[in-house]
Amino acid sequence: xxxxxxxxxxxxxxxxxxxxxxxxxxxxxxxxxxxxxxxxxxxxxxxxxxxxxxxxxxxxxxxxxxxxxxxxxxxxxxxxxxxxxxxxxxxxxxxxxxxxxxxxxxxxxxxxxxxxxxxxxxxxxxxxxxxxxxxxxxxxxxxxxxxxxxxxxxxxxxxxxxxxxxxxxxxxxxxxxxxxxxxxxxxxxxxxxxxxxxxxxx
Numbered sequence: 001x002x003x004x005x006x007x008x009x010x011x012x013x014x015x016x017x018x019x020x021x022x023x024x025x026x027x028x029x030x031x032x033x034x035x036x037x038x039x040x041x042x043x044x045x046x047x048x049x050x051x052x053x054x055x056x057x058x059x060x061x062x063x064x065x066x067x068x069x070x071x072x073x074x075x076x077x078x079x080x081x082x083x084x085x086x087x088x089x090x091x092x093x094x095x096x097x098x099x100x101x102x103x104x105x106x107x108x109x110x111x112x113x114x115x116x117x118x119x120x121x122x123x124x125x126x127x128x129x130x131x132x133x134x135x136x137x138x139x140x141x142x143x144x145x146x147x148x149x150x151x152x153x154x155x156x157x158x159x160x161x162x163x164x165x166x167x168x169x170x171x172x173x174x175x176x177x178x179x180x181x182x183x184x185x186x187x188x189x190x191x192x193x194x195x196x197x198x199x200x201x202x
Contacts, residue, residue: 002189008046008075011068017100020064025072026196027107031098031128032114034080037144037179041114042067042077044179045188052077062094064101073196076101076108081124102131110138110195112188117143117157117176121164133170140191141165141174147181 014020032038039052051067065077078101079094102108111132115125120143132139143161146154158176165172173191177184 002186002193003047004069005045005075005189005192006047008048008051008067008069010051011066011074013063013065015063016097017104020101020105021066021074023105023107025074025107026109027066027074027076027105028110028112028192028195029076029078029102029108030112030114031078032080032142032144033082033116033122033124035082036080036114036116038080038114039077040179041112041142041144041177042075044182045185046075062090062097064097069196074107081128082122103135108137110140110192112140112142112191114142114144115161117146117154118148120157120161126168129165129168129170129172132172133168136171138171138195139173140188141172142177142184142188143174144177144179146176146183147178 012019012021030038030042042052043049046067052065062079064079067075067077069075078098081095081098111128113125113128115121120141129139141161143158149157154176158174161174165174175184175187177188
């Protein structure tokens, strides 16, 4: 278990590309549907309870939140997709904001996509995977809420997603995860270590 991520501290929020922090070092972005448990995953892997704020109303967060680590590394919490009931104009603004970050941020070195293990690989998830493949961006998929399924069905879901990913192609890995049972933290840390410190991790 790597306690490096316990050092994560809130850096700043951005509402436009102009309000993002200067590009320096390496960033890993976390994306996912509004009810996938994205913020809870970040809190769990950083051994903190309220680093990334969770919302009782999924889809309301329209900020990109940056959490700084040492040595120029950062975790980036993107607004959830599959938004709550908001005007169509707002949805388009959020989508454009996220797209601008993903396509123009030179410090972005990897993307973590959070999915509910009971409902993985939805349309928006596949759109994100297609974008990452086009940009040659490595992706790690978190099948969250594994505690909601028994071990057998959870493993079956994991294997099914792996088969789907073989068809889609790209640099993609996948694992089961549970914020409730603290399951899968080591595996997630190992992937992030490879992205943040490629010359150190074999």
